[in-house]
Amino acid sequence: MTQPSSAGLPAIRRSDFPADFRWGCSTSSYQIEGAAAEGGRGESIWDRFCETPGHIRDGSSGARACDHYNRWPEDLDIARGLGVNAYRFSIAWPRIFPAGTGARCNETGLAFYDRLVDGMLERGLEPWSTLYHWDLPQALQDRGGWKQRETVDAFLAYTDVVTRRLGDRVKHWITHNEPWCTAFLGHHEGVHAPGQKDYRTALQVCHHLLLSHGRALPLIRGNVPGARAGITLSLHPILPASASAADSAAVSRHDGSRNRWFLDPLYGRGYPADVLELLGDLAPVVHHGDFEAIAAPADFLGVNYYFPEVVADAPGEGPIATRVVALPGTERTAFGWPVSPEGMVDLLLRIQRDWAPREVYLTENGSTYDDLVGPDGSIVDSERRSYLARHLQAARRALDQGVPLKGYFAWSLLDNFEWAEGYLRRFGLTYVDYASQRRTLKASGQWYAGFLAT
Ligand code: FCB
Numbered sequence: 001m002t003q004p005s006s007a008g009l010p011a012i013r014r015s016d017f018p019a020d021f022r023w024g025c026s027t028s029s030y031q032i033e034g035a036a037a038e039g040g041r042g043e044s045i046w047d048r049f050c051e052t053p054g055h056i057r058d059g060s061s062g063a064r065a066c067d068h069y070n071r072w073p074e075d076l077d078i079a080r081g082l083g084v085n086a087y088r089f090s091i092a093w094p095r096i097f098p099a100g101t102g103a104r105c106n107e108t109g110l111a112f113y114d115r116l117v118d119g120m121l122e123r124g125l126e127p128w129s130t131l132y133h134w135d136l137p138q139a140l141q142d143r144g145g146w147k148q149r150e151t152v153d154a155f156l157a158y159t160d161v162v163t164r165r166l167g168d169r170v171k172h173w174i175t176h177n178e179p180w181c182t183a184f185l186g187h188h189e190g191v192h193a194p195g196q197k198d199y200r201t202a203l204q205v206c207h208h209l210l211l212s213h214g215r216a217l218p219l220i221r222g223n224v225p226g227a228r229a230g231i232t233l234s235l236h237p238i239l240p241a242s243a244s245a246a247d248s249a250a251v252s253r254h255d256g257s258r259n260r261w262f263l264d265p266l267y268g269r270g271y272p273a274d275v276l277e278l279l280g281d282l283a284p285v286v287h288h289g290d291f292e293a294i295a296a297p298a299d300f301l302g303v304n305y306y307f308p309e310v311v312a313d314a315p316g317e318g319p320i321a322t323r324v325v326a327l328p329g330t331e332r333t334a335f336g337w338p339v340s341p342e343g344m345v346d347l348l349l350r351i352q353r354d355w356a357p358r359e360v361y362l363t364e365n366g367s368t369y370d371d372l373v374g375p376d377g378s379i380v381d382s383e384r385r386s387y388l389a390r391h392l393q394a395a396r397r398a399l400d401q402g403v404p405l406k407g408y409f410a411w412s413l414l415d416n417f418e419w420a421e422g423y424l425r426r427f428g429l430t431y432v433d434y435a436s437q438r439r440t441l442k443a444s445g446q447w448y449a450g451f452l453a454t
Contacts, residue, residue: 022407024086028133035069042098049193058422083452090133100137167224207284214294232302246313302363308343341394366411
């Protein structure tokens with residue numbers, strides 16, 4: 001693929017967006033903090049998962065990552081340098097409750113996030129905190145993890161402590177990041193922690209994640225004056241692999257399990273009947289009152305948009321009987337993820353039409369390419385720059401068509417530990433040389449800063 005030059009980028013300016021638009025970048029605790037054994041942090045399921053050879057493609061772990069736990073002032077300076085006005089980060093539950101729950105919380109962990117949040121405020125960055133970005137305390141996994149309903153209570157106890165402590169300064173709270181990934185990558189496909197492979201478990205985990213979200217909302221509002229709280233989902237436009245009737249039926253089933261399974265209960269409709277029918281007795285155990293709790297009104301919906309999924313009918317492949325296929329001729333990132341800014345517009349319009357959230361934030365969007373460091377140390381990541389510019393243009397189109405889009409957070413501020421891919425995938429606007437921990441703003445980051453300055 002030819003690299004678009006800066007001149008070929010779409011004309012898009014910050015002033016094309018409303019003045020109160022949130023411009024940010026996102027990170028998550030396990031992916032950047034490192035310092036796994038510092039500050040009284042307990043073991044997380046990702047520490048444990050990474051120990052097994054074969055789980056992480058380069059055999060690495062987040063034990064050191066970007067050493068953000070120690071280098072956070074420099075990282076927040078980079079964010080300020082970009083000109084963003086918001087910063088999305090996550091809190092490592094095992095830093096707060098090393099043993100998952102109980103009477104003893106870790107003051108050193110709370111003090112770290114105190115400093116981090118103060119550092120954001122000093123730099124004009126509005127803190128957007130995610131409570132759960134996948135790093136469950138291992139002690140809770142030892143008792144069954146998210147499969148157990150008790151973990152919902154443990155999450156609420158953790159949420160209570162954190163929101164009481166930070167709620168005077170942090171007003172934006174995201175309960176969960178991408179429950180689909182936690183549930184299905186972690187408990188069905190087994191490629192994420194805790195590495196289980198059981199469909200029924202994945203569905204029960206999913207139910208408990210949604211329940212814990214809904215039950216956390218009133219708690220957050222009680223503890224945080226002026227709180228704005230919601231959840232972040234990974235959502236995809238779903239397209240058929242062919243014009244056949246079988247593939248179009250596959251689209252509906254796949255959409256049911258990928259998108260509607262989350263949005264329907266969050267917006268008060270319970271689980272979609274067509275998917276429940278396919279699941280039969282695999283369906284999760286739901287207690288009386290759970291759906292009312294899950295549907296607690298949220299202030300916003302967080303959408304992580306990366307790519308559309310093209311699906312084909314696949315009889316015999318699990319209860320949903322679909323397979324994600326790669327259409328030839330599609331532009332892709334180095335990860336193989338299709339690039340489709342238009343897909344983002346379609347997705348946002350569809351969400352608006354079918355569920356009408358009060359406010360929508362793109363809480364993640366970004367891409368990975370094989371960044372090459374030039375002889376002068378610069379990283380000219382033209383493809384990522386183009387990806388970013390084209391998706392911002394798509395965000396503008398969604399606004400024009402009436403989507404109540406209120407903000408955009410680029411994934412990610414820094415290259416970081418990309419889960420099962422280890423350090424092989426770089427998503428940062430900033431390059432991290434892991435050996436020296438030197439940070440270098442890439443051309444994409446420079447472009448974002450230039451855009452934000454218009
Ligand atoms: C999302 C995750 C985030 C990051 C990006 C690339 O699914 O939320 O942590 O790994 O993908």
